[in-house]
Amino acid sequence: MSSNSGNRFGRFPGEQTNQNNRITFQFDGQSVNSYAGESVAAALIAAGVYATRLSEKGMPRGYFCGMGVCWECIVRINGISTERACRQTVEDGMIVETVKAVKKEWPS
Ligand code: FES
Numbered sequence: 001m002s003s004n005s006g007n008r009f010g011r012f013p014g015e016q017t018n019q020n021n022r023i024t025f026q027f028d029g030q031s032v033n034s035y036a037g038e039s040v041a042a043a044l045i046a047a048g049v050y051a052t053r054l055s056e057k058g059m060p061r062g063y064f065c066g067m068g069v070c071w072e073c074i075v076r077i078n079g080i081s082t083e084r085a086c087r088q089t090v091e092d093g094m095i096v097e098t099v100k101a102v103k104k105e106w107p108s
Pocket of ligand 1 (some may be wrong): 062063064065066067068069070071072073074084085086087
């Protein structure tokens with residue numbers, strides 16, 4: 001898995017990414033190349049990853065709002081399972097993993 005500039009928009013005024021500073025992180029054990037300042041979601045979409053978690057029934061879930069409201073994009077980052085991919089900025093060497101939902105057991 002690598003970054004694919006074909007999935008990225010062109011540069012626009014006010015953009016915070018630095019395309020002269022490439023960084024690499026891991027997603028489910030594979031290397032993903034990205035640019036400093038990108039969100040984890042943007043880097044994963046550029047790499048062709050559209051599902052970041054699995055529902056209780058094992059259905060893939062991914063980005064919906066892109067602004068931190070819906071929580072559909074949660075991933076595990078460096079062992080923390082409740083990070084929103086669209087709100088976290090990539091860091092060199094970070095470990096990002098798919099989150100698998102755990103079936104809730106309600107008290108009877
Ligand atoms: S896509 Fe909605 S919180 Fe990340």
